[in-house]
Amino acid sequence: MSIILSKEILSRSLEIVEKALSRQSPLLPLKNIHFESSSQSITLSATNMELQIKVILPYEGEYSGKALLPPQITEIVRLMPSTEISLDVDPENYQVNLTGGRTRYNLFGADPADFPAVEKLAPAEGETMSLDPAEFSQILKMVIFAASTEESRPAFNGVLFEFKEDRLSLICSDTYRLVVKNVSAAGWNFTPRRCLVPAKALRELLRILDQSEDKVLLYTDGKKMAFDLGSVYFAAALLNEKYPDISSVIPQRFSTRISLNRSEMEKSVVRAALLAEAPNYAINLFVGRDAMKVRVSSQVGRMEEELSIEGEGEEVDLYVNSRFIMDILRAAPAETLIVEFNGKNGPIVFRLPEDESYLYLVLPIKMD
Amino acid sequence: MAAERSVQQDILLCDLDAFFASVEQRDNPHLRGLPVIVGGSPATRGVVSTCSYEARRFGVRSAMPTARALQLCPGAVLLPCDMERYRRVSEQVFAIYSRFTPDIEIVSIDEAYLGLPSGKGLAAAREIHRMVREELELPLTIGVSRNKLLAKIASEMAKPNRVGTLWPEDVPTLLWPRPVELLPGLGPVSVQKLKGIGIATIGQLAATPLDLLQKYFGSSALLIQRSARGIDERPLETVHRVKSISEEKTFPEDLADEEAIQAILMEQAESLGYRLRARGLLARTVTLKLRFADFSTITRDRTLPAPTDSDLEIYQTARELFALHKGRPPWRLVGVRVAGLGAGQQLALFDSSRSARKEEELALVRDRLREKYGDAVLHRARSLLKPRRKK
Numbered sequence: 051m052s053i054i055l056s057k058e059i060l061s062r063s064l065e066i067v068e069k070a071l072s073r074q075s076p077l078l079p080l081k082n083i084h085f086e087s088s089s090q091s092i093t094l095s096a097t098n099m100e101l102q103i104k105v106i107l108p109y110e111g112e113y114s115g116k117a118l119l120p121p122q123i124t125e126i127v128r129l130m131p132s133t134e135i136s137l138d139v140d141p142e143n144y145q146v147n148l149t150g151g152r153t154r155y156n157l158f159g160a161d162p163a164d165f166p167a168v169e170k171l172a173p174a175e176g177e178t179m180s181l182d183p184a185e186f187s188q189i190l191k192m193v194i195f196a197a198s199t200e201e202s203r204p205a206f207n208g209v210l211f212e213f214k215e216d217r218l219s220l221i222c223s224d225t226y227r228l229v230v231k232n233v234s235a236a237g238w239n240f241t242p243r244r245c246l247v248p249a250k251a252l253r254e255l256l257r258i259l260d261q262s263e264d265k266v267l268l269y270t271d272g273k274k275m276a277f278d279l280g281s282v283y284f285a286a287a288l289l290n291e292k293y294p295d296i297s298s299v300i301p302q303r304f305s306t307r308i309s310l311n312r313s314e315m316e317k318s319v320v321r322a323a324l325l326a327e328a329p330n331y332a333i334n335l336f337v338g339r340d341a342m343k344v345r346v347s348s349q350v351g352r353m354e355e356e357l358s359i360e361g362e363g364e365e366v367d368l369y370v371n372s373r374f375i376m377d378i379l380r381a382a383p384a385e386t387l388i389v390e391f392n393g394k395n396g397p398i399v400f401r402l403p404e405d406e407s408y409l410y411l412v413l414p415i416k417m418d
Numbered sequence: 419m420a421a422e423r424s425v426q427q428d429i430l431l432c433d434l435d436a437f438f439a440s441v442e443q444r445d446n447p448h449l450r451g452l453p454v455i456v457g458g459s460p461a462t463r464g465v466v467s468t469c470s471y472e473a474r475r476f477g478v479r480s481a482m483p484t485a486r487a488l489q490l491c492p493g494a495v496l497l498p499c500d501m502e503r504y505r506r507v508s509e510q511v512f513a514i515y516s517r518f519t520p521d522i523e524i525v526s527i528d529e530a531y532l533g534l535p536s537g538k539g540l541a542a543a544r545e546i547h548r549m550v551r552e553e554l555e556l557p558l559t560i561g562v563s564r565n566k567l568l569a570k571i572a573s574e575m576a577k578p579n580r581v582g583t584l585w586p587e588d589v590p591t592l593l594w595p596r597p598v599e600l601l602p603g604l605g606p607v608s609v610q611k612l613k614g615i616g617i618a619t620i621g622q623l624a625a626t627p628l629d630l631l632q633k634y635f636g637s638s639a640l641l642i643q644r645s646a647r648g649i650d651e652r653p654l655e656t657v658h659r660v661k662s663i664s665e666e667k668t669f670p671e672d673l674a675d676e677e678a679i680q681a682i683l684m685e686q687a688e689s690l691g692y693r694l695r696a697r698g699l700l701a702r703t704v705t706l707k708l709r710f711a712d713f714s715t716i717t718r719d720r721t722l723p724a725p726t727d728s729d730l731e732i733y734q735t736a737r738e739l740f741a742l743h744k745g746r747p748p749w750r751l752v753g754v755r756v757a758g759l760g761a762g763q764q765l766a767l768f769d770s771s772r773s774a775r776k777e778e779e780l781a782l783v784r785d786r787l788r789e790k791y792g793d794a795v796l797h798r799a800r801s802l803l804k805p806r807r808k809k
Contacts, residue, residue, distance in 0.1 A: 225766045294768040330762050334724050347724040347731060369724075369762060395765060413765035417700070417725050 072098030198224030428539025594621025666753025702758025
């Protein structure tokens with residue numbers, strides 16, 4: 051007997067699941083999508099050991115069966131000419147028949163017996179955090195850009211989820227800059243622990259979050275971090291790397307403190323960055339009491355412009371990677387930003403006004 | 419490192435032959451064998467930047483007005499200067515040099531001095547010559563000796579596309595019979611003066627008493643005599659050592675033309691900019707040096723708003739300094755120096771990572787020194803504190 055499914059729903063589900071495929075793997079189960087049908091639901095799952103994704107579609111029917119579907123299935127479904135698709139699996143030889151309109155596919159599926167089961171973690175009582183998907187997406191975007199894309203030091207390819215009793219701190223750094231974002235809510239009571247989640251997995255998660263309206267449940271068993279959106283279960287293997295202690299690098303004082311308009315500064319830095327050159331993409335900031343000069347000088351030419359700010363403390367004249375500044379200006383969810391300086395070679399700290407839960411720290415470029 | 423200077427080194431002067439023209443002929447096979455001139459258009463009173471050996475046969479020379487060059491060699495192919503491309507090729511050549519030694523003094527886009535362990539110079543030169551020919555298909559002349567002066571003369575004598583030596587012990591037989599014009603640094607005026615007192619060969623110059631030379635050449639007499647004897651103790655200006663970079667030029671005759679001075683400043687700024695970029699350095703200050711007809715000399719410097727490696731910014735600063743301090747013409751010498759050199763360094767968090775990176779850099783330097791001098795050369799200072807066992 052066949053299952054009839056909406057092409058749109060099946061297609062979207064496959065696109066989510068295939069993010070966990072490992073297409074280059076020599077192991078068949080890691081490059082195929084696991085399909086299973088029961089009397090209440092259809093589940094699609096994939097795993098590449100780093101990532102597990104499972105999509106559960108409610109479905110009422112009598113048919114049950116399972117098979118491994120080849121990775122082409124996503125494209126096949128997407129290109130089907132009809133709005134409904136009929137699908138049936140032969141339990142004897144795992145062949146899968148797909149029909150839509152006047153198109154028929156007969157796919158040679160594989161035995162699902164070797165597929166590493168994607169089992170949901172079972173969180174302990176009170177160890178689950180529930181977040182609004184839009185809010186969680188916003189938080190991740192404020193943090194994840196600081197992760198390193200170089201692979202020489204794997205710890206910096208991750209976002210550290212540091213659970214404390216009443217809050218979660220998200221920490222991300224590529225050693226040139228550092229982001230800290232604290233999330234808290236009443237009723238949380240965690241066992242303190244540190245989990246390093248690969249930024250790559252979180253980037254995939256972000257795409258799913260942006261399409262979801264269900265609450266996200268977040269929990270961990272110390273080896274994996276699970277993000278449970280109800281119909282989508284997403285689990286990432288934690289990086290087994292030491293993360294350095296960040297408390298010593300966040301300055302407790304500053305020598306200059308200013309407040310500035312985020313979008314004006316962004317436009318100015320974008321203009322300056324047109325002339326900034328590799329490898330440091332340096333621009334010069336000269337911070338006075340009521341104005342900040344943004345300057346750049348390179349092979350291409352020179353540029354200078356002045357921004358109005360409100361400042362206190364010493365004048366400071368420093369160099370910084372324009373890309374690092376652009377990142378925070380684009381990610382910060384506020385129109386006014388507080389920036390603290392600590393001399394020309396000390397850390398620069400960006401903060402949101404009246405919000406102590408977030409900071410972005412960037413180190414300057416030393417020019418002498 | 420003071421000890422470094424006392425280490426006997428072989429010095430190579432590597433000079434790419436007719437560099438810009440060679441690159442053009444390499445990349446455009448139909449130009450091979452033809453007289454090629456790279457330079458400015460005669461319409462804009464351009465000058466020859468480089469010309470191929472085929473063009474040189476017609477009497478075409480670098481720095482000659484292009485219009486004149488085309489009169490001498492009407493069949494020449496004139497090409498505009500594609501500096502970007504030449505720079506890229508130059509970097510490839512310098513990358514080959516750096517396989518052999520970390521001690522490289524970049525003189526210009528097509529010229530560099532290399533320091534190699536004593537006794538290894540000639541073999542390295544032959545290998546470099548072969549690699550540049552096979553990998554990059556470019557003609558290269560290498561002069562090999564034990565100091566910069568003799569290496570330079572050796573390359574002049576070997577040109578084009580060959581490896582030549584001029585060892586100090588060969589100076590009496592090979593160098594002394596040659597005319598004084600061959601000595602680098604002797605301009606036409608000096609050569610005339612020497613001929614006027616009956617000195618035509620380098621050997622005669624080497625044998626001339628110093629006090630006689632001093633009458634004619636003043637304070638440069640000693641330098642001239644030492645050159646004639648093949649003595650030169652200038653160290654290599656390698657990347658590690660350099661604190662400032664300068665260019666200066668003494669005119670054959672005093673110059674009163676401000677525009678000509680500006681043109682020279684531009685040339686000097688371009689060369690400085692290139693040398694900065696080749697070393698990955700930025701300069702903070704620009705200094706102008708000016709000598710007047712009465713030999714009085716001034717230097718004036720300016721700190722830039724931002725460190726730079728830009729030809730144009732160096733030029734503009736030098737020109738402004740010149741406009742402010744030019745005094746009364748004519749001028750005898752003009753020079754530009756850039757200092758306050760640094761290579762913008764992105765600071766990093768977490769001590770462990772910073773020291774890890776230092777450690778990596780140190781390892782790289784160590785490797786290169788080991789390749790060069792063998793295992794015994796380098797120890798951490800700490801390892802010297804250990805008591806040594808006597809045999």
